[in-house]
């Protein structure tokens with residue numbers, strides 16, 4: 001890929017960003033599609049967030065991804081945010097156009113598309129989300145927008161109650177709140193479980209958010225943790241005969257949605273998956 005004066009700039013802003021898989025994922029697309037674009041990892045401290053957005057406007061950046069800890073605080077520096085981002089209250093994608101900055105959130109849609117990609121539909125299904133952090137919030141709103149009945153269970157109960165109230169207010173939908181210490185009867189009628197906590201993530205790969213004894217083969221299990229690719233939760237689910245979906249699909253689909261927003265292209269999902277998987281240690 002030749003970098004020249006015509007090369008268009010994109011990147012991810014966060015702090016830290018050195019472990020981000022987004023550069024390898026997006027640059028694999030530009031190489032495959034022969035696009036004169038480059039995607040950078042930009043370490044931005046919170047005091048420099050506003051000036052970074054201004055600098056990206058001045059340098060004619062096409063777009064940015066936004067990661068921890070800037071997903072919420074970036075909003076005040078944007079000219080407008082899309083519906084999902086406004087509902088969720090967080091932005092993971094910024095598009096620059098004519099000196100203006102527009103915010104979007106592709107995490108929720110990325111999760112739902114990853115499920116669909118593995119043949120799991122959630123319309124009129126009962127979905128249990130584990131977690132109430134940034135990713136869980138995006139997934140909860142999107143699942144409801146897609147027509148699912150949603151239950152949420154989180155270690156810190158106040159955060160789920162807050163999320164339930166917010167969903168009730170914004171979408172006029174009821175969410176079922178469950179204690180984090182789940183029991184067999186809590187899972188009755190549940191079709192899909194999505195782990196959106198960081199439990200099971202490297203280096204604590206022996207941890208799981210759910211006792212395997214609670215699962216049965218009629219439940220599909222997704223873990224959005226992608227390092228390791230097969231978490232303990234997914235291993236347990238696989239042994240029981242559940243359909244098991246890893247976090248790489250969500251990562252790639254949220255990235256593909258960002259590419260659609262920035263460049264209007266249909267992203268090559270399999271190329272992106274391969275690029276990402278190649279960077280995750282065994």
Ligand SMILES: NC(=O)c1ccc[n+]([C@@H]2O[C@H](COP(=O)([O-])OP(=O)(O)OC[C@H]3O[C@@H](n4cnc5c(N)ncnc54)[C@H](OP(=O)(O)O)[C@@H]3O)[C@@H](O)[C@H]2O)c1
Nearest residue numbers: 131132133134135136155156196197198201224247250251
């Ligand atoms: N595949 C993808 O595309 C994708 C996208 C985004 C995030 N992720 C992954 O999703 C995970 C969550 O990310 P996030 O941005 O939502 O993080 P976050 O906002 O920090 O939320 C973390 C969540 O995990 C829970 N948690 C953490 N440690 C716990 C423990 N020891 N016991 C019980 N609960 C625990 C937290 O519960 P409390 O509220 O009680 O603290 C909270 O619900 C991370 O592993 C991240 O890498 C994947």
